[in-house]
Amino acid sequence: MPPPRTREKALRHRLAELRGPEVQAKALDARALAALAANPGCRRRAILDGAGVNKAVLADALGSPSVFGQSQFAFVRGNAFEAKVKADGGTELLRLAHEKLDRAAEPPADARVPDLTAQGPQGRTARTELALREATEAPGTWTLLDHPMLALDVAGSPAFLEPDAVVVHPDGSWTVVEIKSFPMLDGAADPAKVGAAARQSAVYVLALERVAARLDPAPRVRHRILLVCPKDFSNLPTASAVDVRKQRAVTARQLDRLTRIEEIADTLPEGTCFSPELPAERLAEAVESVPATYAPECLSACELAFHCRDRSRAQGAVTRLGRPVRAELGGLTTVEDVLAAARGEAGDPDDPAVAALRRAAALRAEALEAAALEVAPCP
Numbered sequence: 001m002p003p004p005r006t007r008e009k010a011l012r013h014r015l016a017e018l019r020g021p022e023v024q025a026k027a028l029d030a031r032a033l034a035a036l037a038a039n040p041g042c043r044r045r046a047i048l049d050g051a052g053v054n055k056a057v058l059a060d061a062l063g064s065p066s067v068f069g070q071s072q073f074a075f076v077r078g079n080a081f082e083a084k085v086k087a088d089g090g091t092e093l094l095r096l097a098h099e100k101l102d103r104a105a106e107p108p109a110d111a112r113v114p115d116l117t118a119q120g121p122q123g124r125t126a127r128t129e130l131a132l133r134e135a136t137e138a139p140g141t142w143t144l145l146d147h148p149m150l151a152l153d154v155a156g157s158p159a160f161l162e163p164d165a166v167v168v169h170p171d172g173s174w175t176v177v178e179i180k181s182f183p184m185l186d187g188a189a190d191p192a193k194v195g196a197a198a199r200q201s202a203v204y205v206l207a208l209e210r211v212a213a214r215l216d217p218a219p220r221v222r223h224r225i226l227l228v229c230p231k232d233f234s235n236l237p238t239a240s241a242v243d244v245r246k247q248r249a250v251t252a253r254q255l256d257r258l259t260r261i262e263e264i265a266d267t268l269p270e271g272t273c274f275s276p277e278l279p280a281e282r283l284a285e286a287v288e289s290v291p292a293t294y295a296p297e298c299l300s301a302c303e304l305a306f307h308c309r310d311r312s313r314a315q316g317a318v319t320r321l322g323r324p325v326r327a328e329l330g331g332l333t334t335v336e337d338v339l340a341a342a343r344g345e346a347g348d349p350d351d352p353a354v355a356a357l358r359r360a361a362a363l364r365a366e367a368l369e370a371a372a373l374e375v376a377p378c379p
């Protein structure tokens with residue numbers, strides 16, 4: 001087996017080939033990493049993200065554009081809200097961190113807000129690490145890191161991640177802060193949006209843990225993050241502590257799987273390329289050469305969702321009915337298989353899924369027969 005550096009170089013070369021000549025790699029961000037964790041079995045997404053393919057551009061070139069992205073209005077409103085939360089040296093943000101996460105500590109006063117400006121992502125990452133180290137080595141006070149930059153190794157290349165903020169508590173522990181513009185009504189926000197924010201924050205927690213592991217002694221990275229949102233229908237900030245342990249564990253597992261991108265790349269036919277410059281048919285062929293696990297959840301998490309949904313429909317795949325239905329159907333992977341099993345034309349009768357389908361089909365036939373008798377005209 002070649003030495004690791006040679007293998008790494010070969011993989012980089014292979015991923016660049018997959019991206020296409022002269023195509024810049026799209027950096028992975030926390031949202032993309034969190035979405036990967038949401039559909040861990042999708043090899044298609046794993047290889048496209050691993051190779052730095054811009055999936056939104058790819059979806060356009062395939063003729064199935066994605067509907068991702070924030071409206072300009074939402075973007076401006078989100079930025080204005082974040083600026084309000086961080087105004088006055090983050091006074092309100094730190095007050096919320098104290099109230100929701102660390103009531104036993106001294107209330108924040110004269111908190112430090114280090115300057116994190118530096119050249120390029122590598123420079124900003126190093127500056128962030130230094131600021132975290134300094135804040136942790138001089139505990140007793142609160143420190144707010146505004147838009148720090150963290151690096152996380154993904155399949156051999158660094159993904160640069162930028163949380164909204166990180167707070168260093170007086171005891172030296174670290175908390176990720178996520179600021180969102182969706183409202184918290186009576187102390188609770190839309191669970192789906194909170195779930196997405198938790199998955200994104202879990203990625204930052206993992207990246208922070210990598211930094212913490214390089215310090216001696218390693219500071220504690222808290223697994224309850226601070227989610228800050230507008231209160232009710234106002235633009236006043238409110239917050240809640242969100243436990244991201246589960247999301248962190250899932251994401252960590254998925255990132256470990258991502259290191260096997262090499263294996264997926266090895267299964268692709270020679271000459272496979274996802275360059276948006278290619279004709280749509282060739283591109284579709286390349287995309288189809290990687291197995292996907294489409295699920296309705298993809299519609300809110302992946303730029304290729306419309307393309308994959310169309311293919312899933314065309315193949316009659318049961319995945320498009322949702323993961324719970326898919327799980328119930330066991331080895332029956334297409335709607336055609338399911339109908340044949342229900343009609344008794346195929347399938348092992350001892351298979352619980354097949355038996356349940358036949359029972360359901362019989363009940364349906366009985367019900368239809370009864371209904372037909374009820375409406376039958378008198379002779």
Ligand code: SF4
Binds near residue numbers: 044045293302303
């Ligand atoms: S939309 Fe397609 S590529 Fe994206 S996660 Fe779903 S199945 Fe995978």
